[in-house]
Amino acid sequence: MHGGGTPPPHRGCADDGRSHRSTGSNIGGNASTEGSNASTDGGDIPRTPHPAGATPVVTRSAQGGTLKLLLWQAPTILNPHLARGSKDYFASRIICEPLASYDQHGTLVPFLAADIPSLGNGDVAADGTWVIWHLKPGVTWSDGRPFTADDVLFTYEFISNPANAATSGAQYDLVEQVEVVDDHTVKVVFKEPNPAWSLPFVGPRGLIIPRPGVAPATTAVSPTQEVAEVGAEAPANPMMVGTGPYRVVSFVPGDTIVYEANPYFREPGKPFFSRVELKGGGDATLAARAVLQTGEVDFAENLQVEAQVLDQLQQTATSGQVITVSRPLVEHILINQTDPNRETSDGERSSTQFPHPFFSDKRVRQAFAYAMDRETIATQLYGANGRPTSNILVEPPIYRSPNTSYEYRLDQAAALLDEAGWVDHDGDGIRDKDGVIMHVLFQTATGSVRQKTQEIVKQSLEAIGVEVELKSIDSAAFFDNDPANPDTYSHFYADLQMFTIPYDSPDPGAYMQGWICDEITQKVNDWSANNVERWCNPAYDALYAQATREMDPEQRRQLFIQMNDLLVEDVALIPLVHRTRVSGVSNSLEGVELTPWDESVWNIQDWRRR
Template sequence: MNNKFSRGQIFAGSLLSILLLSACSTPKAESPTTSTPAATSSAASDTLRLLYWQAPTILNPHLAQGSKDFEASRITYEPLASFDKDGKLVAFLAAEIPSLENGGVAKDGKSVTWKLKQGVKWSDGKPFTAADVVFTYQFVSNPAAGATTAANYQAIKSLEAIDDYTVKINFQNPNPAWSLPFIGSNGPILPRHIFEPYSGSKAREAPANLIPVGTGPYKVVDFKPGDIVIYEANSFFREANKPFFKRVELKGGGDAVSAARAVLQTGDVDFAWNLQVEAPILKQLEAAGKGRLDISFGSFLERIAINQTDPNKQTKDGERSSLEFPHPFFKDLKVRQAFNYAIDRDTINQQLQS
């Protein structure tokens, strides 16, 4: 293992509040294999170049369709806290991590109280307060919004702002997973003053879904969905002398092999994500010496979801793929078993393992 720091490592280490790469993301159905360049004198560049061959299409994490959208959003939005590589909570917008000892976690397990950092500003200069946390819950829990992160907030009974910098979350029942809401990639806080006019059924009409206003180190200055996101330093960011890069370019498109080659062989970019490439090819590209592979262990996976309802029929209410109409083929157990038997697991294990 190369013991020098790559530009990707510098980025992840110095800007903990941005990505935390795969280590602090809630597991999603994506490959955790990435590549970063070997350390070179170009590490002092003002621009960090990221390549996501599955390009982001929206920059609202609560409407995200996959890791590509979650991670592109995470560069500008922040949660209350997130988990580090050792599984410990790290505070971002929170002033401290709640516990039984500091009174943040209720002894009966039915509530948690978060104290927020003061003096934090959104990238438009407006102050961040507890009202933004309360609003984010209202936004996500409104069924009409169709938030993809709603499951993380279902255990909440109510949420209240004790004051401008204190939020109390009340759960329906004693909840050992009190750290699920507002944590990690599924938990960024939205600015109330920006999204309030776009609650409920208007959620996907918000201009900020494409040009977000966040509290993180970077702000979006240009976004072409399915192509590229350009970030520049947020002048209102609370930490002095950060971020270290003045500009971040997240380019989308291409395929996994070309993404790997762009880092490992040609050095055209600094970080490539989700390298679903056969291990021998990756090792061959890595031998060029331009970069190296970073593989994080976790519950990431790729899967095929089979629709077990009939999409060609609809209910009286116009619903397609309803449980009322089972699929004409997949309702047969033997057909489902045949698909299972057809998977060549030995080849997958031998040729695709890293």
């Protein structure tokens, strides 16, 4: 049995366990982002009724009261395969689980898998053409249905169906089919030898969603009907079902999610908390203060707060502390290779039909790179939690290129613009060419660090004769997955934009796929692809194709470094700062264990009060 068909509507996700036949696979650096009507006091929580014959398996009820989480970038969807950034993965990771994930050491640990496949146990083909996953027995979805291999197959069917515009598809592109061997065994077959067999169904983009109740064989459901029910508008998407420690009680997109302890969770005595409240909105500084000083919340994520302000909050903290983890987070500027101000006949902007009026010239892109004052941005705004970088591929350290460098040289930037013919013909201080002025719209998500970064960049660009218009967009809208929302980063209706997109595997294959020509985001794919810059370079595509087949780890590492170097040399983007992921945690909370390769709540079943 294999995927590729159109799946019916789905219910949710999955996680846990630590029993395994192998000790785990450490591929670290070598493997080839309110308004609820629910009760706020922990009582009268509406609960999902247990199906007939299903009995919750917990040995005791959760005792810990309410856990309060805060994301200043509010989640907008709970289906992890329609997610647009860490905020959505964070929210879905509380209820959903992958087959396995990577810990802080880059070691694969099982969640829904019974063990980790390896050459030694015979579950990975020597030629990299397939991998077999054995699933934990006795796992139950939070609505009482059994978890089986068919749910893994359904997850693949959902992701691989183009009608769903899944955002996690890059990790599954090399999958030929998913075979259900039996209820607790799946075989993933690849199109060709694949050194990155551990990408599918692993980490935040590998969260398993359940197949809904299967219709009787005599009932015909057309593919059109099924597609209509499984996309972003599916009623089940806001109320996902999972195998993790908590399940959803209520969800107001862009605001608040309320969870309750999953009575079917398989680990005895877990989770500790009876209720979880995830509040979205505000800003990073207020989020930091709510954990460190006022104690209003227990955990806040992604505290992108100015260095001086964060230092002051830490020095006066009474209720919480800052914890950090080095993640593959690079704040970078994306350069639009297309014209955001022209429309196609069907109304699409930033279309590959219309090259950008000046960024299509490499000399102009190089000039903008020289105008970036990375040192000031890193030192003044990030402090100890950021360092200047010229690389987009930064983790694990073995992938950091030694071949790139950066310079802040406005004289060189001006000279390149002169050479490209962009000069100030009319003496108004703004460069122009053939009647077109050098005006750029520079957009990003709201947040004090990003707005101040914009100001630093604007000052430098204006010094070399570029007119700069700044735009900040609410994070919930900027990182939204709605194809009808023109303000999303994937629509990119601007000349420049800035943000960070992390990757969640020590193997960077799926991440580096984001710049191949076939990944250009556009109307035909509902702006769900990853090449937001609309940059297309056949040499890059050739390197990526070679990397997907290269079984030698060292050769593959060199290919990824070459890909990084090409992105930087051709100025497809401008890396600025390698950021540390900064979180705030209450002094009363224990069990929080961060990893670079998954969301902070990946082990939320182990969180408890001191």
